[in-house]
Amino acid sequence: MLKEKRRPMFNKDFNSILEVAREFATEEKCIEHLEALYWNNKPVSPFHEDSTVYKCKGNKYKCKTSGKYFTVKTGSIFDNTKIELPKWFMAIFLVTNHKKGISSVQLGKDLQISQKSAWFMLMRIRKCFGIENDIDDKFEGICEADESFFGGKNKNRHKDKKVPQSQGRSFKDKTPVIGVLQRGESEIIDGKKIIHSHSKVKCIVGNNTKSETIQPFIKSVVVKDSVLISDEWLGYRGLENHYDHHVVDHGKKQYVNFDNPEIHSNSMEGFWGIIKRGYNGTYNWWSKKHMQNYVDEFVFRFNLRTSQNNERFNSLLLNSQIRTKYKDLMNA
Known part of the structure; x- marks a missing residue:
């Protein structure tokens, strides 16, 4: 008997960071959630949207048209990250639900990573807030x-x-x-x-x-x-x-x-x-x-202040297909 595929938690609200940590405890669970959000569980090549896609080992896929390999993280804020996805998910939950934001020093302590890594995570996340400021x-x-x-x-x-x-x-x-x-x-x-x-x-x-x-x-x-x-x-x-x-x-x-x-x-x-x-x-x-990135952060939380925690969380994830490189932030 085939094992039923785990369904992503779109409708379940998260009342605390502890619930997020339990729900997305592994890299595999986070990847499943992203694939459901980004692709509706039907992989799409970031190189050619209409291309046939082949599933490979290790959550990888291959684009038939370009011959390139990719994952659900390709072209997103998670692209080429050395930090595991469960920590990313907890960071996103914290920054979207703390009304006054969270500093990189505090986030680094909460996730047990360096302040520099925490700052880079937060800046990548902030680049995804601009959707609420769309003119x-x-x-x-x-x-x-x-x-x-x-x-x-x-x-x-x-x-x-x-x-x-x-x-x-x-x-x-x-x-x-x-x-x-x-x-x-x-x-x-x-x-x-x-x-x-x-x-x-x-x-x-x-x-x-x-x-x-x-x-x-x-x-x-x-x-x-x-x-x-x-x-x-x-x-x-x-x-x-x-x-x-x-x-x-x-x-x-x-x-x-x-x-x-x-x-x-x-x-x-x-x-x-x-x-x-x-x-x-x-x-x-x-x-x-x-400064515009910080202002976008407050605009995002204000405009979604009446939404449930999971709605703000998933809204950010839906807009997270933006890759920001460290050198781009420094040269901005």
Whole structure:
């Protein structure tokens, strides 16, 4: 009697890292899960999608057209890795479920690998988060636009390292991040609040907060004629020609339009608060050349915050067919 093939755990939720470790305890179990996710258990050649594929020993396959051998890891974040897949799976679970992220130092301790290896793992994983920041998925309805700045506080620096005139929107020592949030939709039915969708965000790291930086991003993300709410910054002027643009004047200590309480950017401000707590509490510092990857990480977790642990885990795995080499990270 043939042994029944083990089915991948798509629907089972993982409540802890211990459950992940038990479910994916061996390399073979991880490979089976990846083959089901990537190929639906029907191997596809990464060299020629329409090619006939031959199964070989040791979880290897051969592409008939190219004559090349490959595995399910070929062309993915797991390609050519020296770290076993069970540790990769645990790392992915941790980084997709820790609300404020996890440092490479802590991940190295948790997985008993070096800090350098843990950092490389995390950077490879972060390269797969960008799918949630895809500008092709347009926002509509009520949207909030805002920008924030990341970098050490000038008042906390040593006297000989303070940057003069760096307060407020002067960001000589900081990096601006521009964000747009689409509010979720809900309605009250029979006295109960029914939520149809949750708010989502998209963010980019910018060189400045001028209109030529802010406005093309907003126009690429938000559908024309949608409701757009921002503060009074000059970079948003002119958007009234494309959107139903409302302004909340933060300079006058106005954070909600009292004539219409729906006019505010507090939801976007809340998202910045989540990133800042992760930045200050977990990472302490980001280099500018890698900052977009860190921002994508927080966007991914925010947009999938109402999903189950296994949904975030499998969503990352589905987008993990991106190979990032160490030299590419260093030369970015």
